[in-house]
Amino acid sequence: QSALTQPASVSGSPGQSITISCTGTSSDVGSYGSVSWYQQHPGKAPKLMIYEVDKRPSGVSNRFSGSKSGNTASLTISGLQAEDEADYSCSSYAGRRIHYVFGTGTKVTVL
Amino acid sequence: QVQLQESGPGLVKPSETLSLTCAVSGGSISTTNWWSWVRQPPGTGLEWIGEIYESGTTNYNPSLKSRVTISIDKSKNQFSLKLSAVTAADTAVYYCARVVGSGSYMDSWGQGTLVTVSS
Numbered sequence: 001q002s003a004l005t006q007p008a009s010v011s012g013s014p015g016q017s018i019t020i021s022c023t024g025t026s027s028d029v030g031s032y033g034s035v036s037w038y039q040q041h042p043g044k045a046p047k048l049m050i051y052e053v054d055k056r057p058s059g060v061s062n063r064f065s066g067s068k069s070g071n072t073a074s075l076t077i078s079g080l081q082a083e084d085e086a087d088y089s090c091s092s093y094a095g096r097r098i099h100y101v102f103g104t105g106t107k108v109t110v111l
Numbered sequence: 112q113v114q115l116q117e118s119g120p121g122l123v124k125p126s127e128t129l130s131l132t133c134a135v136s137g138g139s140i141s142t143t144n145w146w147s148w149v150r151q152p153p154g155t156g157l158e159w160i161g162e163i164y165e166s167g168t169t170n171y172n173p174s175l176k177s178r179v180t181i182s183i184d185k186s187k188n189q190f191s192l193k194l195s196a197v198t199a200a201d202t203a204v205y206y207c208a209r210v211v212g213s214g215s216y217m218d219s220w221g222q223g224t225l226v227t228v229s230s
Contacts, residue, residue, distance in 0.1 A: 001174070003156055032215075034215040034216065036215075036216035036217070038217075044222075045206060045220040045221060045222050045223050046149075046157065046206070046220055047220070048216060048217060051211070051216040051218070052216065057218065089157055091159075091216070093215040096170075097173060098173060099159065099162070099170050099172070100147075100159040100215070101159070102149075102156055102157040102158065102159065103156060104156050105157070
């Protein structure tokens with residue numbers, strides 16, 4: 001199975017909004033409402049930021065939002081802050097044989 | 112808030128078996144959740160290895176299935192990973208995580224442990 005495709009890097013200035021795409025197939029992102037997003041600072045464990053496409057866990061800023069259209073999911077970070085600089089990975093359920101696939105990861109840089 | 116902590120050797124020789132344990136604290140491992148292993152080779156993305164339910168039911172990544180065994184010890188509130196016949200390609204940071212059963216997402220993660228395969 002192939003990893004979900006994400007841009008290698010996205011950058012923005014403080015206060016701006018950025019969007020990270022996560023492209024899969026009709027066998028994963030396109031078939032299930034189980035897309036999640038994880039933030040990872042260097043040397044740290046992943047942190048759940050979005051689950052089930054557009055839901056935020058308690059404690060996650062409402063500057064983070066998720067959406068999905070067809071085989072592509074997206075994570076938008078609005079009001080970009082220095083602390084948002086990190087790697088972001090998407091994940092999707094992919095059925096009973098493969099179960100989970102992750103994205104290739106995107107490095108977000110705050111200029 | 113459940114917490115997970117990985118432990119195990121940081122160096123494994125090629126062709127040998129990698130063994131890691133994930134201790135769960137702050138909650139019981141016998142819940143309606145799955146318990147998963149995920150790895151991240153240096154400089155690359157996350158890769159799902161497999162998961163186990165409290166009943167002992169397992170699911171594995173098809174690309175690793177022939178070499179992976181995940182087990183659970185409810186008396187110790189922990190679960191374990193064994194990966195056999197390792198090569199340098201298995202060098203990675205290994206994470207354990209809790210998978211929310213109803214939603215297929217990982218809401219709690221261990222800090223990760225680096226395992227290097229080298230002679």
